[in-house]
Amino acid sequence: MVIRSRPEEATPVGPRGNAGAGRSTRRPGRTRSDAQNLRARTYSYWFYAPAGLVYGLIFVVPTVIAFYYSLTRWTLFDSQFIGLDNFRQFFSEQSLVSGLKNTLIYAVVTSGLKVVLGMVFAVLLTGPIRSRGFLRSVVFFPVLVSTVAVGITFSMLLQPDTGLVAVVLSKVGITSPDWLGNPSTALLSVALVDVWKGVGLATLIYIAGILAIPKDYYEAVDVDGGGAWTKFRNVTLPLARPATFTVILLSLIGGLRSFDLIWTMTGGGPGFSSDVIASVIYKQYQAGFFGLATAGNVVLFVLVSLIVFPLFRYFNSREVES
């Protein structure tokens, strides 16, 4: 049996109202309404102003402008208002349909594998194994390498005639497919490299999550006579849920906007077979279709929001509950 212990003393933090150090004794005789109370306890909103100004100028204003320019056909010199034509054009493009599909496949595959592998590595690396610290750094190492360098290195390794992977496989008697040159394997090959590169971060988050689980729960399972599987299934998995949510959210956002690795490894090719929305947009900028590309960015923004915000809210609600 699992102990669903939720000890009352686990919430020792009382209402923070009594923490107003150094203020409460000033005017003891006067009674205050709640609103005044709030006013006295919070800083003036003017404190937000400097940060807000910088933030507004650098982020908010360009974003709003971008929304406007997505409705125009513009060059660097002038612009012409064309209504929703850009969006119509963007959605009627063949590369977009495959790009949208590829983006989702890529995000789900990388995010899923990172969650699973990250959890496996984390359990392994928090367990009592030899040279744990060293192995932890080995798993984390690819995260530190520049994405472009990883992309170039792997496109050499995966070259079907001369690449290391093909050479090794041929020693075992397997003919290596053209990993990046074959339209049906290109996207997945890149996704796997992305997982190789990103799983270290997921592992790190999981290690932190797992180490934060109090030892008592595991001891309780021991007392109840449960094995390693029970510990994992009933303690580690549910109590590492915040870590899982973080990993899913981060890797999903990363996957949806992923660009650099795909660009360095396949350039969206062969043809359009590994194009994701970000690379479609990049190519449109490159071609000088600025209005169209801006519209694409707006679409990407909406898409990421549509996927991530509901997920975020859902995770948040679950976190409070658990």
Add this chain to the structure above:
Amino acid sequence: MKTFRPRFAIAMVAASALVPLAACSSSSGSGSGGGSGKTEITLLTDSADTTVKPAAAEIAAFEKANPTITVKTETRPGGSDGDNIVKTKLSTGDMADVFWYNSGSLLAALSPAKTLVDLTNDPALANTDPSFLPAVTQNGKVYGAPWGTAMGGGILYNKDVYAKLNLQVPKTWAEFESNSDKIKASGITAVLGSFKDTWTSQLFVLGDYHNVAAANPSFATDYTANKVKYATDQAAEKGFEKTAEAKQKGWLNASAGSTTFAQGIKLLASGRAAQYPLLTFPVGTLPPAQAAKIGFFGIPGDDASTNGATLWEPGGQYIPKTTTGAKLDAAKKFIAFVASPAGSDAYTSAAPPTGPYLVKGYSLPASAPPVAKDLEAYITAKATTPALEFLSPVKGPSLEQITVAVATGQTSAKDGAAQYDADVTKQAKQLGLPGW
């Protein structure tokens, strides 16, 4: 005042990720060479070895002839990344005093009337062959002088393989097919694809233009005016069919999808591949012994009597409007030197010519590689047509991806042609051409 809602904050953070437009314009130093009387100008070229070396040779020869001027070089990447840099530099006023860039349709995308110095009837173009001028003319104004040589676009072939298999240079597409089948049967790659460098996939379409123009002499004007389309013009669509045929008939190398252009040219020189649809310029990068093995022929059409080749004009040297005063004079002197017989000699000393220079009174040296001679023979026989991109400002930017998709069998020839037409429409609208 309401409390600041965290969800809104998150939305804004996410939104900010959309806007990576950080314009970084460095202040270009306007210090004019101090009191020594020397003028220093800058030259921007692409970073390919085939450009950088001759540029250095040109500068050395030029500085020797003009001791009061020094020229410094900057480089930029080639391909569409380079296009971006050139456009950005021009629009932010950060352009070098002279830059080497493409002629033809890519020039049109720079809005030359707003950004470039008008060189119409300028003495700097005194030695330029008039046949080059249409490629750098916009609305009746001439903006550039040529650098480097013209190139052929068609099939590079390995002469040793052709000799060994007893093959003749094909004059019709049917002969090309039978050649390719024989090459394939002998175990050599018949048609080499190097689609990792996507631009190399376009040659069956772009290099076929000589045949398109033979069938319909007014194609370029009709095309610019939106009257003919690739998908509906029979002669034009053939280019896409030829692209697809290489895969269908099994002529293509198995690893075409991940072969790079540098690997491809080596495979061709080594004789492991026999035919490579490409431009002639890469032959200049090979050691002379290998370059001597490679010949060139235009993409064959249906009729042997109209057999010929498609010609790529040399790139243009342009001066941005931001270059003024003494620097402008120096810049004009420099482009005049490059587009002169002396400049052509300097160029040849650094890079073997892979086609003729369009400079008056200069002909190829005897040591030029066979591809240059093959191309010169087509020119002497008046059997060349400039590529469509030099006759019409309309060129869709996605052609290279579309032809890869066709060449790897993901898209049919017919669909590919239709996709390209749609791509071209976008470009024409962006350029604001009449009739689109």
